[in-house]
Each structure stands twice: as C-alpha cells, then as structure tokens.
Amino acid sequence: MKIVLAAFRSLRPYRPLSQLQRLRLATPLLRTASLFHSQAPTVDMAPKTKFELKTAKGTKDWSGKEMVIRDKIFSTITEVFKRHGGVTIDTPVFELKEILAGKYGEDSKLIYDLADQGGEITSLRYDLTVPFARFLAMNKDIQNIKRYHIAKVYRRDQPAMTKGRMREFYQCDFDIAGNYDSMLPDAEVIRIITEVFEGLGWNGAYTIKLNHRKILDGIFQVCGVPEDKIRTISSAVDKLDKLPWADVRKEMTEEKGLDGEIADRIGKWVVLRGRHELLEKLRNDEKLSANESMKQGVADVTLLFDYLEAFGVLDKVSFDLGLARGLDYYTGLIYEVVTEGSAPEATPGSEAAAVKPSKKKSKSNGEDEDRSDDPTIGVGSVAAGGRYDNLVGMFSGKNQIPCVGISFGVDRIFSIINARMAADKSAEQVRGNEVDVYVMALGGKGLVKERLEICAKLWQAGIKAEFLYKAKPKMQAQFKAAEANGVPFAIFIGEDELAQGKIKVKEMGLKDGHPEKDGVLVDTVRMAEDLKYRIQRKRELESITIQAGGLKVVDGIKGNQAAKKEAEAKAEEAPAAPAADATTEAPAS
Amino acid sequence: MKIVLAAFRSLRPYRPLSQLQRLRLATPLLRTASLFHSQAPTVDMAPKTKFELKTAKGTKDWSGKEMVIRDKIFSTITEVFKRHGGVTIDTPVFELKEILAGKYGEDSKLIYDLADQGGEITSLRYDLTVPFARFLAMNKDIQNIKRYHIAKVYRRDQPAMTKGRMREFYQCDFDIAGNYDSMLPDAEVIRIITEVFEGLGWNGAYTIKLNHRKILDGIFQVCGVPEDKIRTISSAVDKLDKLPWADVRKEMTEEKGLDGEIADRIGKWVVLRGRHELLEKLRNDEKLSANESMKQGVADVTLLFDYLEAFGVLDKVSFDLGLARGLDYYTGLIYEVVTEGSAPEATPGSEAAAVKPSKKKSKSNGEDEDRSDDPTIGVGSVAAGGRYDNLVGMFSGKNQIPCVGISFGVDRIFSIINARMAADKSAEQVRGNEVDVYVMALGGKGLVKERLEICAKLWQAGIKAEFLYKAKPKMQAQFKAAEANGVPFAIFIGEDELAQGKIKVKEMGLKDGHPEKDGVLVDTVRMAEDLKYRIQRKRELESITIQAGGLKVVDGIKGNQAAKKEAEAKAEEAPAAPAADATTEAPAS
Structure with a gap:
C-alpha cells in the first residue's frame, strides 16, 4: 500500500516547503521525478493548481470516431501507394540536427530541437523527404x-487545430527515386494524387496546381531579378494563393528591396494559369523562349501533359505560374493540391465554412494560441510535392539520385472530411469496436468460468468476442453492453442448455416476428463454425449495402441513400441461418 | 539553376571564416539553416569532414525485408487486440514534462527532453501507459x-541494437480501463499475451512470469523492511533475473543500507517460483498469512488461476516471487514475458545465442556505444505489464479509473524472430513489393503512351501494376525489372495486337512446355477482368501453399516444408486460365 501512496504524493495537499526546496521547484525543469524517489525524505510537489492537464500546444489526442475516420484515410492512401508498387520504410522521429540544416529555407526556424542532455544534438523531423534522402x-x-512512408512530422508553427494546422501532424509520402526518362515518374505521381482523392470520394472536387522551378527561374532571370534575390522573391510569389498581387509586390519591393519595374514584369507572368494555351504563350514570348532554363522547363511540362493525357488525368491539373513552393530542395516540377477550404474565407470564390469565426480565444498564455477561429487562415494545401534531383547528393556527394514525390497532409484532409461528414450525418454508423459476438450468461449464477471457456473457444477460432467483466452479471447489463457497441451476435449460456451440450446464438436487432428473433440452439462443438458462417454472411450482405451506398465511413459527400436503404431492406429479408440441427426457442431467462 | 546551387552550399569546400563567423559556428546549435538563407552574403558551413552521415544514436531505419517482417508482427498483434474488442487511440509523441514526472522511479533519468525554445517544457513519451492515463x-x-496503441517510445538508455534495445522503439500496448470484478480483465490480458505469441508462431516457447505488488509488499512488511525503503528494495529484487541472490543481497545491504538479517528473510521468499503449490506455501506461513496486504494478493492470484484455467492458459504462467518491475505506478498484478535470449548469455540455462560476443567496438565517441556485442546483456523481457489502479487518479484527482494492461516490445520480438529466420532461411521468399502486373512494350518503338493507358486501366480496376520508366525500353530491361520484384504477371503490348484490340497476358515463371508459357491474347476491354481472375486464382493457390507450410513470413521456427512443396506442385499442375476467347500464341518480339 505504501507504493500506492508514494505514487500519490504529487497530489497531496500543499505543505510549506523549505527555502531550498522552493528554489529547486522554481523552474518546471527542476521538478523532475528524481526528487520524489530519492532515499532521503521526499519533497512534495508544487500546489496542484499549477498543473494544467492538457496535451502540448498544437498536438491532440485521436480517439473514437475521429480515429476510425483517420484510419480509413490511411488505408485508402496505402492501398493506392501499394497499387503503384510502393514499399514502406520507417526512419527515426529525430535526426541529427545537421541533417536538417539548410533544407527548409525561411521555415527552418520552425524546427523542434531536442535538449542537449550530453551526447548528440538532434531535432524532430520537419518532413519525411529529407530523412528519405538521408536514407538513400x-x-x-x-x-x-518507390517508397511510401506514413508518419508524424513536427513544426513549431502557430497552430489552427480545427483546420488541421497542427504542430504534430501526419504526412503520407510517396516518392520515386532513380535515374529514369524525363517526366515518366512525375506523371505517375500526379496520377497517384488523383487516385487518392478519388478513393477518398472527393469526386473531382480538387485541383492539382503545378509549375516548374526552371520556368520560374526563367521568368525571374528574364525579368531581371538579381541571382541572390531569386529564392526570396520566389518565397514572395508563393504567397499569391493567400494575398493579392498588390500585397506580394509590396513585399518584393519594400521588404525585399526589389526594383519596382522588375516586380511589375514578374507580375505580368505569375498571375497566369492554364494548360496548353499557357505553354503556348510562354513559347511565343521572344525573350522567355530564348532563356535556357525556360526552354528546359517548357519541354518538361509539354511532355508531362502528353503523359497525363494518356493517364486520363490532364483535366485535374492547373498549370499555375504563381505556384512557387517555399522549400529549398525542389529542382523541377512542383505541385500542390487545393480544394474548397484550402484558401482563407476572405478569398473570393472559396467557401471555407464549417468553422465560423468567433471572438472566443482559447485559454492559453497568449503567446501562441490556437488560430482555428481566425478567418484569414484556411486549411492550406492538402497535398504537395515536386522533383528534387539534388537532395540525396547533398548528403552523399557523388551518389546523386534524382527523386520526385508527393506528401499528403492527412490532418488537413481529415478536417475537411470531418466537416463534410458533420454536415451529412451519415457518419453516425461508425462503430466503436469490431466485436462480432457478445457472450452472456442466462440466470443468476453468472456462469463465469463457462463464459470464459466459451470465449476462449471463439478466440481460438479467430472470432472477435467479448463478455461482461462481472462474476454475476444481470441479463440487462450484458444486453446493454452488447448494444452499446452494436455487436451483431450474442451467445447465451444457460445451465440447462449446457447440460445438453448446447448454447444459444442470437442475431441482435432482428425484427419482431423474425423466425430467429429469440435465437437458435447450436451444439457447443459446432459453435465456432456456425458463428463464422453467420458473421461472414452478415458481412457480405453489409458489403452489398456499403457498395450501394458509397464509401460509408469516408464518402460523406454524396451517398446514394436510396440504394443503401434498398440493400438494407434486402439484407433483412434474406433467409437467416444454415445450422442444420438448430432449433428455434425462446431464451430461458 | 541558382536555386540548386544555393541548396548545395553546405557542401562547398571549406573557405576561411571571419572571427565572428567562427564564433557563430562554434556550437552545433548555432549552425542552423537560417545562416544559409539570410539575404546578406551567405556563410559556408563547417568543413565536410565534420558531417557524419548517420541516424541518431540508438535509432535506426527500417526497410526491406526487416520492414516486411515487422509489419507482419504488427498485424498479428493488432488482429489479436481487435479480437478482444480493442479500439485504438493516438496520443502525441511529446507530453508536457510535468505529465511524465514522478511516474518512472529510478528510470526517470532516461527521459528525453525537448529544448526550451520559448513556450512549454515538453519531453518525448517514455511509454504509452502514462499518456493513456492522462488521456483518460x-x-x-x-x-x-479497451484501448490498444502501437507507437514509438523513447528512452535515453545505453543501446544494444541487434538485441532490440534501442533508444527509439515501438511498443504495442493493450489496456483495459474500468471498474470491474476482480481479476476478470487481468485474466483476459494474460490470455491476450498467449494469443499474440502463439500467433507469432512461438508455439509455447515463452513464459509469463507473474507476481502481485501486494504479495511483495506483504513479504517486505513481514520481513521488516522500513516503509521508506520498500521501493528501493523492490528495485533490487527486480534484478534477480540478471544477478544471483548474493549480488542482490549485497546491493540491499551495502548500497541501500538494509539490515542483513532482513535481507536474509527476504531472500528466503523471493527466489521461489511455482503455481498453486507456491500459493499454498504463502497461505501456510503463519506470519505472512496474517498480513493484510498478503491476504489480498493471495486472494487475487488464487482467483486469477481459476480464470486462467478456464481460459486454458494456466500452463503458460510462472508465479515468481522475484518479479518486482521497476515502475512506480503498478498496484496489483505484475507480469513479464521471457523467452530464450531474454536473459544474458552468462545466465545458466539460457541460450542467448545468435549474437556472438566479440571485442569489436563500434566507431563512436565512446560515451555511449552500442552494447550489442556485450554478452552480459540479453534481449530482456519481450512484453511486460500489470495493474495500475491509481495512475489515472494521479492526473484527475477524484475520477479514479482502475486499469490493467500489457506492453509488447516489438523491436525485441523482432530481433528474436529475425535471428531465428536467419538460421531457418525460409525468409528468402519475402517479396519487395506487392505488384501483380508488369506492363511491357514489344518492339523498338516503346509505345509509351499505350503503356500508360493500359496502366491507368489496370489501376482503375484496383490492380497493382508497374511499367519501366523508359520511353523506349529494351525487352530485356523490362523483363529484368519484373523478375527482380517477382511480379507474377506480365502484359505485352505490341502494335499488331493493339490493332486487333488485344494485349498479351503472360504468367511469369511457367515451366517450358506449359500451354500458356508464351502468354495468351486477351481483348483489351476484358483485360482487367481477366487479370483479376488470374491474380485471385494464383493467390488462392498460394494461400493453400502458405497454410500447408505454416506462417510464411514470421513462423521461421517450424515450417512444414514437405507439405509446402506438395502444395506448390499442386499449384503448378492446376489448369491455367479461363479466358473464353483467349488464344495461345508466341510473343511477337
């Protein structure tokens, strides 16, 4: 019992501390566990009120329905990745700090560092791309x-939680590394993007904005941007999805000291978007078409469009000269996927919705509160990527491996799907767990050992089963527990039935008057086999229902409710059981 | 091109730095990316030789066959967790430091802290249990x-990599939280342990050591250990699996100042192990049986044994009075799973094997090198857990939720399975990716757009397909790529065939003389359907093979090779294809 009490010490009421003790508790870093487990008389912790029960800023727990939806997103994406020959790797959550240095441009300030506790200097990964290059x-x-990697990354940014802008968030990356013919892997990555969003049921409601670093460089060179300003001017251009050109021009000239005339020349191009006709426009400009970098970029995009046409996905892309992407490591094609809600509400034409702006602030120390309610912040792009031919060489020197890839921002995708499902209500059907059978005792004795024996038999056969953790449970309590989780089948154990070597199997939720409404007796030795058949049959009928109704969990956009109801009705009418020797009978209790 | 060069700067040859620049580069923490992207003339990084390309100490990349095996372990464990009604949650990788403080006893020094970058003080999670309690x-x-959670945890311990003792490692946790009747959830957790290791094919080759904190407390109280020494004496007892009693006694008396006579009294008990007969021995001791804590513990274990018998797993446990478990938060039953290799090689009766001791040291700064070669270090326990009824209350105060759980150490389990598979050789069959169809062009034109169109059709139908990223690939190169990955089917595209609206489907690896050795012509419109049938059929035949041969990937211990070969022979003899209108013909190239 002392052990328990020892563990409780931190919650004991406040008692006066000595001056030395106060000093040691002055900073949170000193309040380590070692204080409480020294062999000397233990010291109490600071008063309880100082202890705020929460997750760290910009992070959250995932559970319940949210977790089920996110898992469904993961499995949809993984399925697409595997369909394209992807294999997965897993790299550590933290890397040597040197590995990350010099890869993220102006965003490097967002890197999380681990404390120097004697040993190496390390940082949490900022993305999955740099670790992948280090791995290669x-x-x-x-x-x-062709590797895929689904894992968490870390950025010390201002969070906007309900919009999926977190400090800890998942990325789902697919990258193709290798020396290949131009634009073939790039085209397949674009195709993969469309398969993912179609798989998630977005049904074309997204746009893949794409551009080419060499085309941008060509524009900057021809317009007269000095070499040493190209990166920073590129960063300014990248803000065109959030700001009007006038603001971006101001940043270029006032903040970054670019000549106003040069900015105006840039402005003529970076607001353009299109497809073949825009390529044509670039080709027809005398100065641009003479630029070597531009020539290479235009040749690449021309070939890419050919391939995208063959893949049947050209209509999903928008060639957008204002797309720049902030990261340093891109060398060729770049792209970004946007959808409704990507842009801030203020932007004309978008309907971010779902989250209404309000004056309410989260309770925090103010320095970095959640910006979910800020209407000037959108979800941002839901996927982004590009070609990075020199990143591996930054680590290996000689062994250069060209790469191209895409990163899906699952938390942002989740926040959009979640908002759509909240509007649609079809998500109510998401079950808490996957249990197929609930094992219950009839009568007052509880039959606990018998229930355990039956469960062991079911588990042995691979059947998902539960029972109530009561030695002598009431019938009502057992039923309630099974119904709370929507468990489809129940097994009743009674002394009389057991004496005959039988148990009773009942499908839950059958209508009054159904011939098996009160369950059927089944030989204990045939129990597992019988249940497997029933579960399989029920699952097949439900699968028809789901196919008819659209992707049940994720596709909250447009489910064919009529077809679903029809299939459900069909499922209920279907004949009930095989069980050659089963007899119908009312439960004994 | 400038962008590329900018990204390369960190690898440029060393140039002299100004004194200020040197100062700024003096500590690694200052060498951040921001230095390289300021608008002022950029500063070069320290000479290339200082940059060691590696993962952080105690961490590693997972890829290839290792990754496939580890994924198989995850899926086996997840399947068991779901079978018992588990649902998953996901908590952040770092927690507020206060959340972790005071939970891990002497091991708290192993917690990884994040740097204080202005804001909250946080640490990487040390296990999944404390975050779970915080969540509740x-x-x-x-x-x-009933929650499960499969995720990485962090401990700044001395690594022994090949033995699966890492600084970053996966835990697979299952915990049951709730107010329930005594020992029912506890018994189910023990049952889950057996299902996991049986599922992994260990076939009984493991032992679940268990004890009860209240029984230990009873022994310590009756033997006369002072209240304030109980935790530290308990930690000493916990070392009995690595050290002989004489050494543990020495730690108790010399290091921890316990009276020698008291130690001797403890020594009489903590070396005992057994099952019912050991319970009997505790009950029959006059002094022990009068102790209140002991009474409760013995009642619990007696009831537990009853339930384990009903679950059919009593023979897997060893009631071991020397098991103490270091963590502070356990309050009742505790357990730990050991197998061959868990104990150091020096321990009599164990056969750690696989890793031979050697004098070779890894190249490191010496302060914390890999101890994989140290024969005094075993893999350690492969799973551990227990009951912790007060941990949730440490956070919530009033809202106390009793919990019991188990944590599987996947990296240790992996290292044991990997060593067994290396000995067995059956792991050679693990494929790199899951692609079912390789799309190839016949003739010299490459037919690149046609290949893309065919691939798009296959992907649309959900078929896993690849093609070579060459505009005009040689036949040989395409074949080689398909064979390297063991892709089971090929599609050949030729101009003549396309003109007839047909492609050729070929099953790879058919024997000479097989009627479909050279492939069959299939209508392009029926292609996806035809291939789905062929893939499904081949998979079913392989599944028979796998069932006959034991769990192919993981069960390297005992595979029925004879049965496997037989099934393989059967698969080859089976009739080849349905394809009503398919005609057999030699490839055109």
Missing part, C-alpha cells in the same frame, strides 16, 4: 525505389 | 475502454 545517401545499394 | 483523466466521459 546511406544505403548506396539502393539506386531506385 | 482528460476525457471524463470515457469511464471504460
């Missing part, structure tokens, strides 16, 4: 790979 | 849950 540089036997 | 305390509507 270290594994010289891998000269080509 | 924050979500008062959840009064009971």
Whole structure:
C-alpha cells in the first residue's frame, strides 16, 4: 500500500516547503521525478493548481470516431501507394540536427530541437523527404525505389487545430527515386494524387496546381531579378494563393528591396494559369523562349501533359505560374493540391465554412494560441510535392539520385472530411469496436468460468468476442453492453442448455416476428463454425449495402441513400441461418 | 539553376571564416539553416569532414525485408487486440514534462527532453501507459475502454541494437480501463499475451512470469523492511533475473543500507517460483498469512488461476516471487514475458545465442556505444505489464479509473524472430513489393503512351501494376525489372495486337512446355477482368501453399516444408486460365 501512496504524493495537499526546496521547484525543469524517489525524505510537489492537464500546444489526442475516420484515410492512401508498387520504410522521429540544416529555407526556424542532455544534438523531423534522402545517401545499394512512408512530422508553427494546422501532424509520402526518362515518374505521381482523392470520394472536387522551378527561374532571370534575390522573391510569389498581387509586390519591393519595374514584369507572368494555351504563350514570348532554363522547363511540362493525357488525368491539373513552393530542395516540377477550404474565407470564390469565426480565444498564455477561429487562415494545401534531383547528393556527394514525390497532409484532409461528414450525418454508423459476438450468461449464477471457456473457444477460432467483466452479471447489463457497441451476435449460456451440450446464438436487432428473433440452439462443438458462417454472411450482405451506398465511413459527400436503404431492406429479408440441427426457442431467462 | 546551387552550399569546400563567423559556428546549435538563407552574403558551413552521415544514436531505419517482417508482427498483434474488442487511440509523441514526472522511479533519468525554445517544457513519451492515463483523466466521459496503441517510445538508455534495445522503439500496448470484478480483465490480458505469441508462431516457447505488488509488499512488511525503503528494495529484487541472490543481497545491504538479517528473510521468499503449490506455501506461513496486504494478493492470484484455467492458459504462467518491475505506478498484478535470449548469455540455462560476443567496438565517441556485442546483456523481457489502479487518479484527482494492461516490445520480438529466420532461411521468399502486373512494350518503338493507358486501366480496376520508366525500353530491361520484384504477371503490348484490340497476358515463371508459357491474347476491354481472375486464382493457390507450410513470413521456427512443396506442385499442375476467347500464341518480339 505504501507504493500506492508514494505514487500519490504529487497530489497531496500543499505543505510549506523549505527555502531550498522552493528554489529547486522554481523552474518546471527542476521538478523532475528524481526528487520524489530519492532515499532521503521526499519533497512534495508544487500546489496542484499549477498543473494544467492538457496535451502540448498544437498536438491532440485521436480517439473514437475521429480515429476510425483517420484510419480509413490511411488505408485508402496505402492501398493506392501499394497499387503503384510502393514499399514502406520507417526512419527515426529525430535526426541529427545537421541533417536538417539548410533544407527548409525561411521555415527552418520552425524546427523542434531536442535538449542537449550530453551526447548528440538532434531535432524532430520537419518532413519525411529529407530523412528519405538521408536514407538513400546511406544505403548506396539502393539506386531506385518507390517508397511510401506514413508518419508524424513536427513544426513549431502557430497552430489552427480545427483546420488541421497542427504542430504534430501526419504526412503520407510517396516518392520515386532513380535515374529514369524525363517526366515518366512525375506523371505517375500526379496520377497517384488523383487516385487518392478519388478513393477518398472527393469526386473531382480538387485541383492539382503545378509549375516548374526552371520556368520560374526563367521568368525571374528574364525579368531581371538579381541571382541572390531569386529564392526570396520566389518565397514572395508563393504567397499569391493567400494575398493579392498588390500585397506580394509590396513585399518584393519594400521588404525585399526589389526594383519596382522588375516586380511589375514578374507580375505580368505569375498571375497566369492554364494548360496548353499557357505553354503556348510562354513559347511565343521572344525573350522567355530564348532563356535556357525556360526552354528546359517548357519541354518538361509539354511532355508531362502528353503523359497525363494518356493517364486520363490532364483535366485535374492547373498549370499555375504563381505556384512557387517555399522549400529549398525542389529542382523541377512542383505541385500542390487545393480544394474548397484550402484558401482563407476572405478569398473570393472559396467557401471555407464549417468553422465560423468567433471572438472566443482559447485559454492559453497568449503567446501562441490556437488560430482555428481566425478567418484569414484556411486549411492550406492538402497535398504537395515536386522533383528534387539534388537532395540525396547533398548528403552523399557523388551518389546523386534524382527523386520526385508527393506528401499528403492527412490532418488537413481529415478536417475537411470531418466537416463534410458533420454536415451529412451519415457518419453516425461508425462503430466503436469490431466485436462480432457478445457472450452472456442466462440466470443468476453468472456462469463465469463457462463464459470464459466459451470465449476462449471463439478466440481460438479467430472470432472477435467479448463478455461482461462481472462474476454475476444481470441479463440487462450484458444486453446493454452488447448494444452499446452494436455487436451483431450474442451467445447465451444457460445451465440447462449446457447440460445438453448446447448454447444459444442470437442475431441482435432482428425484427419482431423474425423466425430467429429469440435465437437458435447450436451444439457447443459446432459453435465456432456456425458463428463464422453467420458473421461472414452478415458481412457480405453489409458489403452489398456499403457498395450501394458509397464509401460509408469516408464518402460523406454524396451517398446514394436510396440504394443503401434498398440493400438494407434486402439484407433483412434474406433467409437467416444454415445450422442444420438448430432449433428455434425462446431464451430461458 | 541558382536555386540548386544555393541548396548545395553546405557542401562547398571549406573557405576561411571571419572571427565572428567562427564564433557563430562554434556550437552545433548555432549552425542552423537560417545562416544559409539570410539575404546578406551567405556563410559556408563547417568543413565536410565534420558531417557524419548517420541516424541518431540508438535509432535506426527500417526497410526491406526487416520492414516486411515487422509489419507482419504488427498485424498479428493488432488482429489479436481487435479480437478482444480493442479500439485504438493516438496520443502525441511529446507530453508536457510535468505529465511524465514522478511516474518512472529510478528510470526517470532516461527521459528525453525537448529544448526550451520559448513556450512549454515538453519531453518525448517514455511509454504509452502514462499518456493513456492522462488521456483518460482528460476525457471524463470515457469511464471504460479497451484501448490498444502501437507507437514509438523513447528512452535515453545505453543501446544494444541487434538485441532490440534501442533508444527509439515501438511498443504495442493493450489496456483495459474500468471498474470491474476482480481479476476478470487481468485474466483476459494474460490470455491476450498467449494469443499474440502463439500467433507469432512461438508455439509455447515463452513464459509469463507473474507476481502481485501486494504479495511483495506483504513479504517486505513481514520481513521488516522500513516503509521508506520498500521501493528501493523492490528495485533490487527486480534484478534477480540478471544477478544471483548474493549480488542482490549485497546491493540491499551495502548500497541501500538494509539490515542483513532482513535481507536474509527476504531472500528466503523471493527466489521461489511455482503455481498453486507456491500459493499454498504463502497461505501456510503463519506470519505472512496474517498480513493484510498478503491476504489480498493471495486472494487475487488464487482467483486469477481459476480464470486462467478456464481460459486454458494456466500452463503458460510462472508465479515468481522475484518479479518486482521497476515502475512506480503498478498496484496489483505484475507480469513479464521471457523467452530464450531474454536473459544474458552468462545466465545458466539460457541460450542467448545468435549474437556472438566479440571485442569489436563500434566507431563512436565512446560515451555511449552500442552494447550489442556485450554478452552480459540479453534481449530482456519481450512484453511486460500489470495493474495500475491509481495512475489515472494521479492526473484527475477524484475520477479514479482502475486499469490493467500489457506492453509488447516489438523491436525485441523482432530481433528474436529475425535471428531465428536467419538460421531457418525460409525468409528468402519475402517479396519487395506487392505488384501483380508488369506492363511491357514489344518492339523498338516503346509505345509509351499505350503503356500508360493500359496502366491507368489496370489501376482503375484496383490492380497493382508497374511499367519501366523508359520511353523506349529494351525487352530485356523490362523483363529484368519484373523478375527482380517477382511480379507474377506480365502484359505485352505490341502494335499488331493493339490493332486487333488485344494485349498479351503472360504468367511469369511457367515451366517450358506449359500451354500458356508464351502468354495468351486477351481483348483489351476484358483485360482487367481477366487479370483479376488470374491474380485471385494464383493467390488462392498460394494461400493453400502458405497454410500447408505454416506462417510464411514470421513462423521461421517450424515450417512444414514437405507439405509446402506438395502444395506448390499442386499449384503448378492446376489448369491455367479461363479466358473464353483467349488464344495461345508466341510473343511477337
């Protein structure tokens, strides 16, 4: 019992501390566990009120229905990745700080560092791309790979939680590394993007904005941007999705010291978007078409459009000269996927909705509160990527491996799907767990050992089963527990039935008057086999229902409710059981 | 091109730095990316030789066959968790430091802290249990849950990599929270442990050591250990799996100042192990049986044994009075799973094997090198857990939720399975990716757009397909790529065939003389359907093979090779294809 009490000490009421003790507790860093487990008389912790029960800023727990939806997003994306020959790798959550240095441009300030506790200096990964390049540089036997990686990354940014802008968030990355013919892997990555969003049921309601770093460079060179300003001017251009050109021009000239005339020349181009006709426009401009970088970029995009046409996805892309992407490592094609809600509400033509702006502030120390309610912040792009031919070489020197890839922002995708489902209500059907059978005792004795034996038999056969953790449970309590989780089948154990070597199987939720409404007796030795058949049959009928009704969990956009109801009705009418020797009978209790 | 060069700067040859620049580069923390992207003339990084390309100490990349095996372990464990009604939650990788303080006893020094970058003080999670308790305390509507969580945890310990003792490693946790009748959830957790290891094919080759904190407390109290020494004496007892009693006694008396006579009295008990007969021995001791804590513990274990018998798993446990578990938060039953290799090689009766001791040291700064070669270090326990009834209350105060759970150490389990598979050789069959169809062009034109169109059709139908990223690939190169990945089917596209609206489907690896050795012509419109049938059929035949041969990927311990070969032979003899209108013909190239 002392052990328990020892663990409780931190919650004991406040008692006066010595001056030395106060000093040691002055900073949170000193309030470590070691204080409480020294062999000397233990010291009490600071008063309870100082202890705020929460997750760290910009992070959250995932559970319940949200978790089920997010898992469904993961499995949809993984399925697409595997369909394209992807294999997965797993790299550590933290890297040597040197590995991350110099890769993220102006965003490097957002990197999370681990404390120097004696040893190496490390940081939490900022994305999955740089660790992938580091992996390739270290594994010289891998000269080509299609790898996917679904994992958390970290950015010390201002969070906007309900919009999926978090400090800890998932990325789902697919990258193709290897020396290949121009634009073939790039085109497949674009195709993968469309398969993911179609798989999620977005049904074309997204746009893949794309551009080419060499085309941008060509524009900047021809317009007269000095070499050393190209990166920073590029960063300014990248804000065109959030700000009007006038503001971006101001940033270029006033903040970044660019000549106003040069800015105006840039402004003529970076507001353009299109497809073949825009390529034509670039080709027809005398100065641009003479620029070497531009020539290469235009040739690439021309070939890409050919391939995208063959893949049947050209209509999903918008060639957008205002897309720049902030990261340093891109060298060729760049792209970004946007949808309704990506842009802030203020932007004309968008309907961010779902989250209404309000004056309410979250209770925090103010320095970095959640910006979910800020109408000037949208969800942002839901996927982004590009070609980075030199990143591996930044680590390995000689062994250069060209790469192209895409990163899906699952938390942002989730926040959009969640908002759509909230409007649609079809998400109510998401079950808490996957249990197929609830094992219940009839009568007052509880039959606890018998219930355990039956469960062991079911588990042995791979059947998902539960029972109530009561030695002598009431019938009502057992039923309630099964119904709360929507468990489809129940097994009743009674002394009389057991004496005959039988148990009773009942499908839950059958209508009054159904021949098996009160359950059927089944030989205990045939129990597992019988249940497997019933579960399989029920699942097949439900699968028809789901197919008819659209992707049940994720596709909250447009489910064919009529077809679904029809299939459900069909499922209920279907004949009930095989069970050659089963007899129908009312439960004994 | 400038962008590329900018990104390369960190690898440029060393140039002399100004004194200020040197100062700024003096500590690694200052060498941040921002230096390289300021608008002022950029500063070069320290000479290239200082940059070691590696993952952080105690962490590693997972890829290839290792990754496939580990994924198989995850899916086996997840399947068991779901079978018992588990639902998953996801908590952040870092927590407020206060949340972790005071929970891990002497091991608190191993917690990784994040740097104080202005804002909250946070640490990487040390396990998944404390975050789970924090989650329950924050979500008062959840009064009971069976939750599982598979995620990485962090400990700044001395690594022994090949033995699966890492600084970053996965835990797979299952916990049952809620107010229930005594020992029912506890018994189910023990049952879950057996299902996991049986599922992994360990076939009984493991032992679940268990004890009860109240029984230990009873022994310590009756033997006369002072209240304030109970935790530290308990930690000493916990080392009995690595050290002989004489060494543990020495730690108690010399290091921890316990009276020698008291130690001797403890020594009489903590070396005992057994099952019912050991319970009997405790009951029959006059002094022990009068102790209140002991009484409760013995009643619990007696009831537990009853339930384990009903679950059919009593023979897997060993009631071991020397098991203490270091963590502070356990309040009742505790357990730990060991197998061959868990104990150091030096321990009599164990056969750690696989990793031979050697004098070779890894190249490191010496302060914390990998101890994989140290023969005094075993893999350690492969799973551990227990009951912790007061942990949630440490966060929530009033809202106390009793919990019991188990944590599987996947990296350790992996290292054991990997060593067994290396000995067995059956792992050679693990495929790199899951692609079912490789799309190839016949003739020299490459037919790149046609290949893309065919691939798009296959992907649309959900078929996993690849093609070579060459505009005009050689036949040989395409074949080689398909064979390297063991892709089971090929599609050949030729101009003549396309003109007839047909492609050729070929199953790879058919024997000479097989009627479909050279492939069959299939209508392009029926292609996806035809291939789906062929893939499904082949998969079913392979599934028979796998069932006959034991769990192919993981069960390297005992595979029925004879049965496997037989099934393989059967698969080859089976009739080849349905394809009503398919005609057999030699490929055109």
